[in-house]
Each structure stands twice: as structure tokens, then as C-alpha cells.
Amino acid sequence: DAGVTQSPTHLIKTRGQQVTLRCSPKSGHDTVSWYQQALGQGPQFIFQYYEEEERQRGNFPDRFSGHQFPNYSSELNVNALLLGDSALYLCASSGGQGLGETQYFGPGTRLLVL
Amino acid sequence: GQQVMQIPQYQHVQEGEDFTTYCNSSTTLSNIQWYKQRPGGHPVFLIQLVKSGEVKKQKRLTFQFGEAKKNSSLHITATQTTDVGTYFCAGQGGSEKLVFGKGTKLTVNP
Numbered sequence: 001d002a003g004v005t006q007s008p009t010h011l012i013k014t015r016g017q018q019v020t021l022r023c024s025p026k027s028g029h030d031t032v033s034w035y036q037q038a039l040g041q042g043p044q045f046i047f048q049y050y051e052e053e054e055r056q057r058g059n060f061p062d063r064f065s066g067h068q069f070p071n072y073s074s075e076l077n078v079n080a081l082l083l084g085d086s087a088l089y090l091c092a093s094s095g096g097q098g099l100g101e102t103q104y105f106g107p108g109t110r111l112l113v114l
Numbered sequence: 115g116q117q118v119m120q121i122p123q124y125q126h127v128q129e130g131e132d133f134t135t136y137c138n139s140s141t142t143l144s145n146i147q148w149y150k151q152r153p154g155g156h157p158v159f160l161i162q163l164v165k166s167g168e169v170k171k172q173k174r175l176t177f178q179f180g181e182a183k184k185n186s187s188l189h190i191t192a193t194q195t196t197d198v199g200t201y202f203c204a205g206q207g208g209s210e211k212l213v214f215g216k217g218t219k220l221t222v223n224p
Binding site: 033035040041042043044045048056058059088090092102103104105106107108 | 115120147149155156157158159162202204209211212213214215216217
């Protein structure tokens with residue numbers, strides 16, 4: 001049973017560029033959440049996708065957008081990259097619609113913006 | 115918005131000593147979850163607490179959820195070097211959004 005997978009594992013970009021990160025949820029899960037974890041901080045919620053729609057969003061600008069595909073995999077897109085976007089980007093999947101569903105995290109993508 | 119505060123930020127112990135990290139939410143939670151992140155790794159789910167006053171144990175780890183469902187703690191008895199990492203609490207309020215604390219980084223001196 002495959003867990004949550006993310007690609008790429010590492011990425012280096014320059015300011016102003018655009019980046020796309022990918023996530024495949026754990027088998028049987030239909031909900032994907034994205035988090036940004038800056039160095040020394042806890043993960044911060046970006047948004048959550050369910051049934052191919054953004055269901056909730058955290059306090060992130062519109063430069064951060066996402067998509068969920070019919071097979072439940074998801075992409076996170078960040079436009080006009082800033083130095084401050086350098087972080088570990090985590091994807092987490094869960095299997096239900098209700099509160100209290102355990103979220104399983106992937107290994108993350110480490111993004112460095114120069 | 116909902117905030118989750120966690121203390122201490124850092125804790126250094128000698129192997130065999132106990133360790134406790136505390137978590138406080140600005141709002142009442144529906145549940146609280148605890149995660150462990152090893153250096154260079156990703157958060158790994160440890161446990162979820164749902165009921166007021168709930169206490170759960172996992173070997174040397176004891177998790178508590180406050181009566182008011184606004185605070186929680188994780189206690190490790192007789193720490194080992196394998197306990198090294200950052201421990202995060204994460205609360206869910208009225209939505210599925212998980213709000214993480216900043217974590218407590220535990221180092222253990224052998």
C-alpha cells in the first residue's frame with residue numbers, strides 16, 4: 001500500500017519563476033491538503049482539495065493555486081516566486097469528509113528560491 | 115483566526131530523563147493531533163485526541179487533552195536517543211483545517 005508520494009524531492013528556482021509541485025495521495029484517500037513549512041516553523045495550511053475543488057484556503061496569496069485530478073492526485077502551483085517562498089512543501093491526504101480524519105504526510109518537496 | 119501555541123520551543127535532556135511539551139489553542143478544538151518530525155524528514159502522525167479529558171498512552175508516550183478541549187500535552191518517560199526530533203501539535207476547530215503549533219525540538223544527550 002503506497003503512502004503519499006510527492007515530486008520532485010528538491011527544486012531550485014529563481015525569483016519571478018513559476019513552479020509546479022505534484023502529489024499522489026495514499027491509496028483510498030480522496031482529500032489532499034497542501035502545507036508550507038518554513039525552516040524552524042510548523043507547517044502552515046495552504047489549501048485543501050476534495051472532489052477536484054478547493055474546499056478550504058489558508059492565508060496565502062493568489063500566487064498559490066492548485067488543482068486536483070479525477071484520480072485524486074494534486075498539483076500546487078506558485079507563480080512569481082519570491083525568496084520567502086523557499087520552504088518545504090508538504091502534501092497530506094485523508095480519506096473522509098468529516099472532522100478528525102487523520103492526515104498522512106508525504107516526504108515533501110524542498111524548494112529553494114534564489 | 116485560530117492560533118495554536120506550543121512550549122517550550124526547545125528542550126535538551128539527558129537520556130533517561132522525562133520530557134513534556136504543552137500545547138494551547140486560542141479556540142475550542144474538535145480534536146488535536148500530535149506529529150513527530152525527525153531532522154530532514156516529514157511530520158509523522160502519532161495520535162489523535164477527541165474527547166474532553168482524554169488520556170492516551172503509546173509505550174513511553176502519554177498524551178492528554180484538556181477538559182476544555184483547548185490544551186494538550188505530550189509526556190515522554192525515560193527519553194531515548196531515538197526520541198530526538200520536533201514534536202508538533204495540530205488542532206482542528208470547526209473546519210478540517212489543521213493549525214499547527216511551532217513545535218518543540220527535543221534533543222537527547224546519550
